[in-house]
Amino acid sequence: MGKILNYHRPIRMILLINIIAFTLLYLYKESYDYHTILFGLGVIGLINTAYFLLKWGSCGDEYLFLIVAMLVSIGIIMIYRLDKSLGIKQITWFVIGIVLFFLSYFVYQKFNFWDRLIYVYMGCSFILFLLTLLLGKNIQGATNWIVVKGQSIQPSEIIKIFFVFFIASYYKHPEKLKIPPIPVNGKKINIGSDIVLSAAAYMYMGFLVLQREWGSAVLFFIVYFTLLYVFENGKKILLINGILAVLGGIGGFLFVHHIKVRVDVWLNPWKDIAGTGYQITQSLFAIGSGGFFGRGIGLGSPKYIPEVQTDFIFSAICEEMGIFGGTAVVFLFFLLVYRGCKIAMEVENAFNKAVALGITIMFGFQTFIIIGGVIKLIPMTGITLPFVSYGGSSLTTSFIALGILQAISKKAYEVEEELTVAKE
Amino acid sequence: MQKNKKIIHILVVMSILFLSIVAYLTYFELFMKEEVVANSYNQRLREQDENVIRGTIYDRNMIVLAESRLEGENQERIYPYKNLYSHIIGYSSLVYGKSFIEARYNQHLIGATGLSSVFNLGNQLTGTAKKGNDVHLTIDHPLQVKAEKLIAGKKGAIVVMNPATGEILAMVSKPDYNPESEALEQNWKQTVESKEYPLLARATQGMYVPGSTYKTVISAAAIEKGMEDRVFDDKGVIVIDGKEIRNMNSTAYGRISLGRALAVSSNTVFSRIGVELGEESLKNIAERFGFNKKIPFDIPVSQSVFPYDKMSKTDMAAVGMGQGKLLVTPLHMAMIASSIANDGVMMKPILVSSITSPLGNVIYTNKPEELYRTMSYETSRKLTEMMLEAVNNGTGVNARISGINVAGKTGTAENERTVKGDGSEHAWFIGFAPVEEPQVAVAVIIEYSGSSGGKEAAPIARELIKEWLSKNK
Numbered sequence: 045m046g047k048i049l050n051y052h053r054p055i056r057m058i059l060l061i062n063i064i065a066f067t068l069l070y071l072y073k074e075s076y077d078y079h080t081i082l083f084g085l086g087v088i089g090l091i092n093t094a095y096f097l098l099k100w101g102s103c104g105d106e107y108l109f110l111i112v113a114m115l116v117s118i119g120i121i122m123i124y125r126l127d128k129s130l131g132i133k134q135i136t137w138f139v140i141g142i143v144l145f146f147l148s149y150f151v152y153q154k155f156n157f158w159d160r161l162i163y164v165y166m167g168c169s170f171i172l173f174l175l176t177l178l179l180g181k182n183i184q185g186a187t188n189w190i191v192v193k194g195q196s197i198q199p200s201e202i203i204k205i206f207f208v209f210f211i212a213s214y215y216k217h218p219e220k221l222k223i224p225p226i227p228v229n230g231k232k233i234n235i236g237s238d239i240v241l242s243a244a245a246y247m248y249m250g251f252l253v254l255q256r257e258w259g260s261a262v263l264f265f266i267v268y269f270t271l272l273y274v275f276e277n278g279k280k281i282l283l284i285n286g287i288l289a290v291l292g293g294i295g296g297f298l299f300v301h302h303i304k305v306r307v308d309v310w311l312n313p314w315k316d317i318a319g320t321g322y323q324i325t326q327s328l329f330a331i332g333s334g335g336f337f338g339r340g341i342g343l344g345s346p347k348y349i350p351e352v353q354t355d356f357i358f359s360a361i362c363e364e365m366g367i368f369g370g371t372a373v374v375f376l377f378f379l380l381v382y383r384g385c386k387i388a389m390e391v392e393n394a395f396n397k398a399v400a401l402g403i404t405i406m407f408g409f410q411t412f413i414i415i416g417g418v419i420k421l422i423p424m425t426g427i428t429l430p431f432v433s434y435g436g437s438s439l440t441t442s443f444i445a446l447g448i449l450q451a452i453s454k455k456a457y458e459v460e461e462e463l464t465v466a467k468e
Numbered sequence: 469m470q471k472n473k474k475i476i477h478i479l480v481v482m483s484i485l486f487l488s489i490v491a492y493l494t495y496f497e498l499f500m501k502e503e504v505v506a507n508s509y510n511q512r513l514r515e516q517d518e519n520v521i522r523g524t525i526y527d528r529n530m531i532v533l534a535e536s537r538l539e540g541e542n543q544e545r546i547y548p549y550k551n552l553y554s555h556i557i558g559y560s561s562l563v564y565g566k567s568f569i570e571a572r573y574n575q576h577l578i579g580a581t582g583l584s585s586v587f588n589l590g591n592q593l594t595g596t597a598k599k600g601n602d603v604h605l606t607i608d609h610p611l612q613v614k615a616e617k618l619i620a621g622k623k624g625a626i627v628v629m630n631p632a633t634g635e636i637l638a639m640v641s642k643p644d645y646n647p648e649s650e651a652l653e654q655n656w657k658q659t660v661e662s663k664e665y666p667l668l669a670r671a672t673q674g675m676y677v678p679g680s681t682y683k684t685v686i687s688a689a690a691i692e693k694g695m696e697d698r699v700f701d702d703k704g705v706i707v708i709d710g711k712e713i714r715n716m717n718s719t720a721y722g723r724i725s726l727g728r729a730l731a732v733s734s735n736t737v738f739s740r741i742g743v744e745l746g747e748e749s750l751k752n753i754a755e756r757f758g759f760n761k762k763i764p765f766d767i768p769v770s771q772s773v774f775p776y777d778k779m780s781k782t783d784m785a786a787v788g789m790g791q792g793k794l795l796v797t798p799l800h801m802a803m804i805a806s807s808i809a810n811d812g813v814m815m816k817p818i819l820v821s822s823i824t825s826p827l828g829n830v831i832y833t834n835k836p837e838e839l840y841r842t843m844s845y846e847t848s849r850k851l852t853e854m855m856l857e858a859v860n861n862g863t864g865v866n867a868r869i870s871g872i873n874v875a876g877k878t879g880t881a882e883n884e885r886t887v888k889g890d891g892s893e894h895a896w897f898i899g900f901a902p903v904e905e906p907q908v909a910v911a912v913i914i915e916y917s918g919s920s921g922g923k924e925a926a927p928i929a930r931e932l933i934k935e936w937l938s939k940n941k
Contacts, residue, residue: 274474317509329510331493332501345512367493378486385479389472401475405482412485421492 054110055095058117062088065121065341072125072342080124083135087120094142103149104454105387111380112431112446116141116439118373119432122360123353125342130353130434137436141443148447153454159395162213162220166244169206172199173251180255188255198437200252200260205445207248207264208402214241215275216395238281246288258303259413259425265289266409267402274401275394310423323350327418330356330363331370338366353434355426359418373432374415381408384449390456400452403445506574508565513574518543523577523600525557525569527609528637528821533557534570544649549609551644552616555669556607556767556819559647564656568669568767569603569820576601576823576831599826606635606821614935615640618928623664624894624914625671625798628932631806631900631909633836634815637936639799641670673770675795676913679881680733680863680921681896682790684808684851687730688843689753690741691850696726706736709781713739713789716880716920727854731862733878735789742788747779750787754794757804757842758814764839765799766819772796791882802911805898807840808855809875809906812848814840856903859926864897866926869934873903876929878921885916892916897925901933908936 066084070076091113098109116138124131152158176199179190189196214221214237221240225232245268252261269289272282296303305320313321313328326349333339346352346360353360362370384404391397407430414433417424428438496504506513521543522536534557536543545560547553558568566574579600615626615638628638645659645666646652652659659666668674690696704720706713715721715735721728729737742750751774755761759774773795776783786792799817807814816837823832843851855875858864863878876899885892895917900909910932912925 270478274471274478277470314507317507325504325507325509328496328504329507329512331496332505333510333512335501336497345515348511362493367497370493371490374486374489378483381482381486382479385475389475397471401478405478408482408485412482412489415489416485419489419492419496421489 054107054114055092058091058110058114059088061114062091062117062121065117068341069121069125077128083124083132087117087135087138090139090142091117094145097146098450104450104452104457105383107383108380108446108450108453109145111376111383112443115373115376115380115431118361118365118369119357119429119434121341122357122364122432123434125364126346126353126360133436134434134439137439140436141439144440145443145447145450148444149451149454152448152451158209158399159213159216162210162217165206165210165213169203169210169248170251172203172206173248173255175199176255177251188257188260195436198435200255200257201437201441202444203248204260204264204406205403205441205448207245208267208399208406208445210244211241211268211271212395212398212402215271215398216393238276242281242285256302257427258306259417259427262425263406263410263413263427267406270405270409271398271402275398306423306425310420313420323356324418324420324424326350327356327359328420330359331367331419334363334366334369336367338362338364338369340364351426354428355414355433356418357429357433358415361432362419370415374411377408377411377430381405383453384408387449387453387456391452393455396452396455400449400456403449406445407442514562519598520578521599522560523579523602523826525577525603525605527605527607527612528635529609530604531609533605533607533609547647549613550646550648550651552612552640553607554644554647554666555641555671556605556639557647558767559649559652561649561652563649563653569605572766573603573820573823576603579826601826601831602824603820604822604824606630606637606818607639608637608936608939610939611638611932611936612640614638615928615932616642618931619912619914622914623670623916624912625674626913626928626932627671627798627802627911628936629802629806629817629909631809631906632815634803634806634818634839635821635836636799636817636819637908638932639671639819641668641672641674669767670913670915671798672765672767674797674913674915675770675773676798676894676896676915677792677881677883678790678794678796678801679879679894679896680735680738680790681801681804681877681879681881681898681911682787682794682796683730683733683738684855684877684898685753685757685804686738686741686745686750686788686790687726687854688808688847688851689745689749690726691847692843693745693749695741695744696850699723699725700729700734700737700740702729702734702736704736706739708739708743708785711782711785713785727857730854730877731858733858733863738789739785740788742784742786743781745784745788747776747784750779750784751776754787756840757807758800758840759794759796763797763800763803763817765817766834769799770797772800790879798911798913801896801898801913802909803839804842805876805900805911806906806909807842808848808851809900809909810848811845812841812843813838814842852903855899859899863920863922864899864926866922867897867899867930867933869901869930869937872901872933872937874901874930874933875899875903875906876926878926880920880922883916892918893920895919895924896921897929899926899929899933901937907940908933 070080120134123134188200218237221237225234249261249264309320313324317325330346341364344363346363349356381404388397388400410430414427414429416422430442525534527533533553534547536545558570560566560570577600619642623642626640629636643664643666701723702721704715704718713735721732754774759772763769775793803814816839818834820834822830824830852875855877859867859874859876864876867874867876879896881894895914897912900906910929912928914924917924
């Protein structure tokens with residue numbers, strides 16, 4: 045017991061918050077449901093085992109998993125408090141997520157051909173996009189779900205990883221996207237591979253726009269643009285893409301009704317509280333009611349916010365754990381981004397560098413877009429908060445991405461170790 | 469390496485974005501949340517109302533003025549004195565929301581403030597209904613009852629306060645309404661649409677021309693300019709810039725001092741003083757007394773106005789005798805009287821003295837606080853002498869009490885209706901007593917009374933002063 049209360053080691057802090065939260069949930073309104081205790085112990089056991097395996101196998105960066113374990117714990121506690129059955133499902137997804145985490149860690153390490161599959165990534169992505177459009181089910185205004193055997197899957201989650209891999213492969217082997225000169229009127233027109241890359245990237249975003257996944261479209265653009273910034277030497281391509289983004293944004297605002305509505309709601313949600321502004325104002329009520337310290341787990345009323353367990357989970361965290369709790373979540377993501385950038389900087393291989401950075405900024409910007417949205421700092425676009433929001437697709441693919449990042453960190457640190465050994 | 473440098477740029481951008489979230493949340497929490505959370509679409513408000521037994525509101529001697537009782541599943545807000553506190557405590561209705569003290573101290577009354585929700589953790593976990601905090605007013609219930617009786621059947625307002633502390637002892641606005649939920653919901657439409665405006669808290673939100681009561685403020689400026697020993701020639705009528713100004717009944721008082729002019733409320737003398745003081749002085753003294761400024765208070769107060777940009781001579785003459793575009797609240801007039809009584813220091817008015825938890829711990833106390841210095845001690849003493857003369861030997865004789873020196877000033881204010889010539893002036897009286905060591909200050913207004921302040925308002929003030937001083941001997 046003394047060891048657990050000694051919170052100097054990060055893993056113990058995670059255990060402590062789980063113990064406290066699940067005990068509170070057990071006592072809450074005198075429910076005394078012993079399942080709650082069992083699930084709490086389950087989560088603790090799972091995190092401990094996974095952490096032990098990581099340490100034992102010396103699998104690279106040990107903090108990545110700790111940060112994410114804390115985030116997932118907060119998410120599960122919140123979801124379990126909102127709806128027990130969803131909480132249990134989320135714990136199941138967490139188990140699957142951890143399995144996938146190790147699986148992707150080993151598989152990514154095992155093989156070396158990842159940088160040569162650029163056409164596979166593109167092909168898989170577009171097939172998934174087409175499947176979504178054809179079989180897609182409209183949930184909450186976006187056609188981004190396909191239902192397989194009663195289980196809804198959100199393909200755009202896994203496409204995120206394909207997208208990062210696609211761009212990363214390009215920066216390892218740019219020549220692969222080179223198309224032979226096209227003969228027009230006897231002259232031959234050369235199309236640079238960077239133009240092909242841009243065209244393909246915009247096709248991804250085009251599909252997302254067709255599915256009305258505005259948030260993901262913006263996210264893909266930011267990831268694409270950031271990778272361009274880091275890996276391209278010329279300024280021209282950045283400028284052109286920047287201008288295109290601005291034009292796209294203005295065009296969207298002027299001609300796409302949905303986007304205009306969202307911007308209007310962002311500027312003044314109070315005008316139509318009962319209608320379009322309902323979600324965001326409910327979210328603000330929740331955050332405001334929480335204050336700095338929160339109303340306490342189980343003591344708030346986040347149930348009034350529509351979609352609280354997915355897109356608006358952050359508002360529920362702010363209501364019950366306070367703005368300090370919310371800030372803690374933001375800083376955890378900041379730590380995650382920091383570790384990710386560190387890994388990306390230490391690894392030498394261009395492909396691994398791009399993948400590590402791509403995954404990191406995917407996590408980082410997705411966090412900013414959704415948290416900024418629910419607190420009305422930026423217009424609201426519905427995407428999930430990685431590792432925290434309820435949802436199998438989101439949680440499992442996030443863990444796959446994390447496993448890959450973990451594998452790259454192992455490579456990065458191995459190189460470092462070799463270097464130090466060589467020096468000695 | 470170039471690329472790593474750029475990755476650091478990305479990291480910096482991300483840090484800025486994350487910090488902006490934290491900064492925005494903090495800003496939201498500190499400056500925006502209060503208004504947001506109070507929005508009626510926030511279902512939590514209603515939910516808290518249901519889970520917490522709303523706190524009790526007491527007068528200064530622990531007499532219950534509002535309390536909540538459980539009636540089966542629901543709780544009922546009971547106001548034992550019905551209409552009497554409708555413009556102080558207000559109402560707490562599920563349908564129409566909350567007003568005044570019920571609104572302003574809602575968080576306290578439902579016990580939802582900061583730490584107390586943590587201390588109540590046990591109750592919250594077990595779902596037991598808890599009790600909100602209790603609010604203690606500075607009001608003296610017997611005095612409030614007396615004040616209401618004195619103004620019953622008329623329209624207007626009374627404010628009685630302690631000039632040294634700013635505590636409000638009684639505050640009545642007429643007409644009023646029954647704030648209990650059932651009555652409120654039944655009568656809402658006619659209450660809102662009534663031409664008598666029963667929902668208007670006249671004492672704090674009614675805006676009136678101050679009339680001759682404002683001559684006290686002008687006198688303070690005149691004393692400062694050394695006019696106290698001057699002799700004015702009062703012919704009963706004077707023409708300023710082509711506009712004729714008359715005393716009441718056109719009485720000519722002949723050669724009189726400033727003090728005498730205040731006692732008889734000479735319009736001709738004060739309009740001349742207004743012109744002589746000039747624009748700068750008039751603006752300056754009004755602002756020193758709190759015109760065009762917000763008065764911090766426990767319930768909403770309208771801001772008294774001195775709305776002149778450029779003043780003509782007739783404007784200055786009008787302001788000199790408290791007419792023109794000047795508008796004040798009765799509360800503000802009581803504060804002006806108090807500041808004269810309190811050696812030139814205007815105290816912040818106080819309505820809530822303290823808040824206590826259900827266990828009796830004091831959570832908050834409202835301490836007396838200086839708001840403005842309106843004039844020097846010497847000026848205040850000289851002005852007091854002049855106001856004493858006004859009661860002993862002037863228009864305010866009806867406020868005289870044997871054995872107690874009362875200082876006061878009457879006012880018979882012309883308004884938008886008298887302009888049409890239907891003779892319905894506001895009757896005003898402001899004053900305080902005892903002069904030697906003031907314990908109580910009063911402002912009384914009977915709106916559109918058609919009578920003079922000396923006849924209508926001064927006797928009411930006298931009764932209230934007598935009542936309070938006899939109790940606090």
